[in-house]
Amino acid sequence: MSTGSERPNEGAGLSERDEAVLAIERRGWPGPGAKERAIRERLGISPTRYYQLLNALLDDPRALAHDPVTVNRLRRRRDERRDRRG
Template sequence: MAGAGPAGDKAGARPLSDRDLAVLALERAGAADPGVKERAIRERLGMSPTRYYQLLNALLDDDRAERHDPVTVHRLRRVRQARRAAR
């Protein structure tokens, strides 16, 4: 999705931030229980789950995130699309 909006990749764009990488890493690791994931979001990343999911959704539209971790990003895009289709 080249140039997919403000989060999209542009020539000479800056690399993903440490926070962006941490969000992708947490998603890659997965969590068996939503409570465990929420606690990890708060403790490891120091943010609310609401903010986390806002950042995650923006990352799913960012070409840099796709290049960094294509398996995770593609999986999460499929999940997001299935949820949208179910509405």
């Protein structure tokens, strides 16, 4: 049984957990705390770990192939934050 922590081999699709991370990002969230609660309840991980996984996914070509709209939106937002920091 897979724990979801393994990274698929190159050429394979995303893990269920990676797809779930992207699904959370695809949603709109009603207010502060709702997203963090969903992360803990649905994925069973801390928000800090979630954002580490998400950041790695943004550089994964399989994530881009799976959900290009979400990945490109998040890449733009990440790049804008980096530019503001200098």
